[in-house]
Amino acid sequence: MERERKKTGSSKREQLIKTALELFAKNGIHATGIDTIVEQSGVTKKTLYAHFRSKEELVLAVLRQYDGLARNEFMRCVESGGKTPRARLLAVFDFAERWFQQSNFYGCLFINTIGEYSDNDTPIRQICKEYKKLVKGYIRELCQQAGATDPQGLAEELALLLEGATVTAQVSQNAKTAKIAKRVAKALIDRTTAKNE
Amino acid sequence: MERERKKTGSSKREQLIKTALELFAKNGIHATGIDTIVEQSGVTKKTLYAHFRSKEELVLAVLRQYDGLARNEFMRCVESGGKTPRARLLAVFDFAERWFQQSNFYGCLFINTIGEYSDNDTPIRQICKEYKKLVKGYIRELCQQAGATDPQGLAEELALLLEGATVTAQVSQNAKTAKIAKRVAKALIDRTTAKNE
């Protein structure tokens, strides 16, 4: 018989993932010990290892959950940030600016994680690469809808701008990098799309 | 009396810094243990701690040395890559492309390090920030020489493009991101500078 879930779902598991996400994002994965996650989450070590076979499995669960949540919020903000495809492409950078302003902004978790895992074969790195690929694919769709003559090329340019703004904001702790990127993005979009605003 | 230096200088110290740089760049700082550095360098632990009081001091020495070397090579390549300021600004991205193609390219060491150290007060992070500031200052000088109407603004845009290309190349392991950035850079430069090629 199917086990009945409580209202909160598997709350301990969610609590562990949430706590681990915060610590990984702030201090990095290698610098975050299991004991710290256990203390911060208020969950026992035994329970942690009942849900995750190893630290790596916890890392994977954190990345997978954040992948879904982050892409979802990204798309939601972009779509509510503009009606036309062109406006939505620009809304990408408005979203970025709000993201950079958050007090718990420590750069892109996936970029930071890739910096800690150079081996291309590890599943950890694969999740990070996949996230970037999917975001770029979404931007490319918007470019197509905006009538870009070369949607793929424009998407690569815009994605590159977004990465640059994110990293520069992380270093300088200044959200204005989003405005700089947006300014460039506007020029690029207007250069290669049919005006349909 | 002043101690006479051997031809090779303090060779053990240099060997330690060189080995540590390779390991830090590839695997990150927290993931690299002192024992690994000792084994890889062929230097004794005792000798390491005779030169550096702690791992953090070794990290600082590595970052400081790499800061000097990297900026030096960057400027050398840019200046030999073009005669006019405009050509030199574009040569930045030719340099980047060659950098991305190197087999030991694991992204920007300073960016990766900032991802591991979120505390803004640590001297480790300060060195990374200072490096980025100096590179941007150098680009701004080139923008001034190129006759940009807003050298500061253009430098911010170009620096952002360089960061984006670097991170994207690190993720995708594809050096073409430099060409994408160069394409955008060309448009930005021609948009805001008096033509003087």
Place this chain on the structure above:
DNA sequence: TTTTTTGTATACCGTTCTGTATACTTTATG
């Protein structure tokens, strides 16, 4: 009510971490 699940609390294991201590060797200088 009994049983199973899910959790807590805590102690522990073997390994690895940064950093130190001890004893011996090389080497260059005074």
Place this chain on the structure above:
DNA sequence: CATAAAGTATACAGAACGGTATACAAAAAA
């Protein structure tokens, strides 16, 4: 030559690491 710096080799200390074991409590399902 004598000496002192700088190195090797190796063992060790104390803490933190990832992960396991034992004993027990709460709560829901059978």
